[in-house]
Amino acid sequence: MSNTTPSNQPSHTAPADLPRSLTLLQGTALNMIDMVxxxxxxxxxxxxxxxxGPxxxxxxxxxxxVSLIDAFxxxxxxxxxPKAGGSYNFLKISYGEQKWGKLLSFLYVWQTLIQAPLVVASGAIGFAQYASYLMPLDEWQRKAVSGGVVLIIIALLYRKIDSIGKIGLVMWGAVLLTLGWIIIGGLSNARIPLSETLQSMGSVSGGILAAGLGQASVKTIYCYLGYYNVCHLGGxxxxxxxxxxxxxFISIVGIAGLYLLMxxxxxxxVPWQIAQDSQFIVSTFVExxxxxxxxxxxxxxxxxxAFSSLFAVLLGYSRVPYAAAVDGQFFGIFAKLHPTxxxxxxxxxxxxxxxxxFSLLFRLGDVITAILAMRIVIQFVGQAIGLLLLHRRRKATEFPFRMPLYPLPVVLAIGIWLFIFFSTGLTFMLSGLTVIGLGIITFLISSGVRKQWPFSE
Structure with missing residues (x-):
């Protein structure tokens, strides 16, 4: 932690210095490539x-x-x-900038230092897994590929935001092209009637469906995460x-339609009995x-x-420690902007x-579950409760966008996220709570040294 406060930061680190260069189209493109x-x-x-089965x-x-409800x-x-850092600012403002907001926003940044690299690692590991379809790769070769992809992404992001927006549009085109080919190719050459698939979806009891739905949804929700990437780039x-x-909303509706059609x-x-054991399902499908x-x-x-998604993910998350550092709540070195x-x-x-x-150390399945378990309590549930608190303190005119049927979507989101959290399993629940616990201890030690809340008014 740094003793540097916003007023003591050099002028070039002020959030206003981030240029508002991203258009609606570019923001949507970055969201969608992040999600896919x-x-x-x-x-x-x-x-x-x-x-x-179906x-x-x-x-x-x-x-x-879940994504649509939470997007409200x-x-x-x-x-x-609309500031750089997204949830960092939302939690700080919702819970009060002088007390509990400091703790919650700190915990979010603390988690981001672990889960954001895990997200990057999951994409890189998946990239290496699919690359082995083109040529057999040993374990060390897969790790070399995944690590090399991360390094290339860092090099591409080391530039101005306006040029990044243009790169994002090109990558978005690749996403749409790929999904479009899969959808049109499969539906126009169907070998298993869609009527059989859709009929099977409704032929099971609600109890049996609910038993496995939570665990399976942990994986699918991972594929929707990123609809909020534009909030991290709010500045x-x-x-x-x-x-x-x-x-x-454009991102969620568009990607949901593409996922279901895909x-x-x-x-x-490809019969589901074969598809469930395929490491390269799209390659098998096209072959x-x-x-x-x-x-x-x-x-x-x-x-x-996959490469495009890593590009958008690392772009968005890189703004979170920056926002916290500018605020005086993280190491001052992270507040630095590139001089040119x-x-x-x-x-x-x-x-x-x-x-x-991380891309060299972990397995893909564990990374996916750990990512979700680590984020739910502070980011998703904490943020939803924070909005309820804000509505009690602020006038409706202070919210440019108002969700319909408030507070029903907020209450639903809290309940669903807790259901998903318990569905991750005891091991991952405990790992997520352990990270939070260590973050609280770190925050208290830092606050005690600096004589800030809760050790001083």
Whole structure:
């Protein structure tokens, strides 16, 4: 922790110095490439195996519903407080900037130092897994590929935000091209009637469905995460009170439609009994339809999508430690902007470097579950409760965007996130709570040394 306060920071570290260069289209593109990534391509078989047969489609539906409900919370907060750092600012303002808000926002940054590199690592590990379809890779070679991808992403992000927005649009085009090919190719060459798949979805009792839905939804919700990436870039979005909410809802509805169509397309060609054991489901799918040459091309496109997602993920998260440091609540070095390119380069290098290390150490399945378990309590549940507190203290006119049927979406979001948290399993629940506990201890030690709240008024 640093004793540096915002008033003592050099002028070049002020949040206002981040230029508002990202348009609605660029913000939406960065959101969508963040959401897709490698996730749906490696998670699809895992979800089928968890629920069995066509029932896996319900997990994708639930993931979309959870994301849409939670997006109302992000939309209200993002439109009202469009600053770099997203949840860091939301938690600080919601719980009070002088007391509990300090603790909650600190815990969010504390978690970000671990879970953001884990997100980067999950994409890089998935990238290496799919790359092994093109050529057999030993374990050390996979790690070399995953680590190398992270280093390339860091190099690409080491530039001005306006050029990053243009790069994001190109990557978005690759995402749409890949998903479009899968959807059109499968549905136009279906070998298993869709009527059979859809009929099977409704042929199971609610109790049996609920038993496996929570565990499967942990994986599918991971594939939707990123709809709020535009909030982390809030200080760089044009017309934020309008563009932040619109960007999120366009992203969720668009990606949900693409995911469902992609899943229907795949199981219309590859029987679910085979799909559930495939490490390269998209490659297997395309090879079944068009042969090995087309499958290799599809694999290259999947790798490009995964690469694009890592680009958006690291871009958004690099703004979080920066925002906390500018606020005097984190190491002052993270508040530094590049002297000529005006981006938080120290934050980018730290998170990217840790993501590089994690990509060499962990397995994909464990990383996905750990990411969600670590974020739910502070970020998602804490943020939802914080919005309820804000509505008690502030007038409706202070919220440029207002959700319909308030507070029902907030209450639903809290209940669903807690259900998902318990579905991660005892080991991952305890690991998430342990990280929070260590963060509280660190915060108390730091506050005691600096004689700040709760040890001083």
């Amino acid at each position: 990534g490698i996730g749906p391509f490696v998670v699809l078989p895992l979800v089928i195996k968890t629920l069995g 029932l896996f489609l319900w997990a994708w539906v639930l993931g979309a519903v 919370i992000w939309a209200e907060l993002g439109a009202a407080f 760089e979005i044009q017309r934020p009170s309008r563009n932040i909410p619109v960007s999120m 899943n229907l397309s795949v199981v219309s060609v 079944t339809l068009y042969g090995a040459g087309a499958a290799r091309l599809a694999t290259v496109l999947v790798l490009l999508v 390119r005006q981006f938080p380069y120290m934050s980018l290098l730290f998170l990217g470097g840790l993501g590089f290390v």
